[in-house]
Amino acid sequence: MKKFAVSILFVFFVLGSVFYFAPSLFFYKALRADISLKPDDQGLVDLGKLVYKNNCASCHGVNLEGQEQWRQPDANGYMPAPPHDESGHTWHHSDEYLFLMTKYGLEEIIGQEYPNNMPAYNNLLSDREIVAALSFIKSTWSMTVRLQHDKINIMSKEQR
Numbered sequence: 001m002k003k004f005a006v007s008i009l010f011v012f013f014v015l016g017s018v019f020y021f022a023p024s025l026f027f028y029k030a031l032r033a034d035i036s037l038k039p040d041d042q043g044l045v046d047l048g049k050l051v052y053k054n055n056c057a058s059c060h061g062v063n064l065e066g067q068e069q070w071r072q073p074d075a076n077g078y079m080p081a082p083p084h085d086e087s088g089h090t091w092h093h094s095d096e097y098l099f100l101m102t103k104y105g106l107e108e109i110i111g112q113e114y115p116n117n118m119p120a121y122n123n124l125l126s127d128r129e130i131v132a133a134l135s136f137i138k139s140t141w142s143m144t145v146r147l148q149h150d151k152i153n154i155m156s157k158e159q160r
């Protein structure tokens with residue numbers, strides 16, 4: 001009888017884990033975006049400049065300089081907004097990552113709790129507006145960094 005109870009418990013445990021983790025597995029598959037930043041598309045970059053000014057500059061800086069002491073957690077233990085210019089690490093990430101991060105927030109991407117000050121723009125901006133803001137950011141980087149970033153995109157697509 002005891003054995004029976006143990007197996008029932010085991011079954012519950014397994015089913016429980018499956019139901020608990022399944023949504024994140026399914027969601028992960030959905031977390032893909034077939035987008036590319038277009039820093040040479042002047043119309044898009046102009047739109048992005050406006051979107052950036054109205055939605056991002058308050059934290060990431062009017063000149064993309066980020067917040068002060070951005071490498072250290074603030075008094076609440078949260079990280080300040082990093083710069084989007086070449087001194088930050090925005091250009092280390094692929095187009096897809098930057099887009100998903102802006103649209104859904106970091107927690108959805110890493111699939112775990114990570115309290116931070118960056119809002120998710122899912123319900124605030126259209127996909128085109130997000131791509132525009134990020135294209136504007138890319139358009140401010142030097143040609144060397146832009147080419148480096150193109151390579152990062154190629155590598156990240158190969159890893160899929």
Ligand code: HEC
Nearest residue numbers: 055056059079080081082089090098101102116117118133
């Ligand atoms: C309320 C402040 C705030 C606003 C507004 C904001 N961000 Fe952020 N952003 C942050 C913070 C804080 C982080 C760092 C999060 C962390 O890693 O803890 C961040 C990180 C990022 C990153 C990741 C950078 C990297 O190198 O990992 C991207 C991309 C980004 N933001 C884009 C945007 C865009 C685009 C907008 C406007 C549409 C925007 N953010 C608006 C606070 C903000």
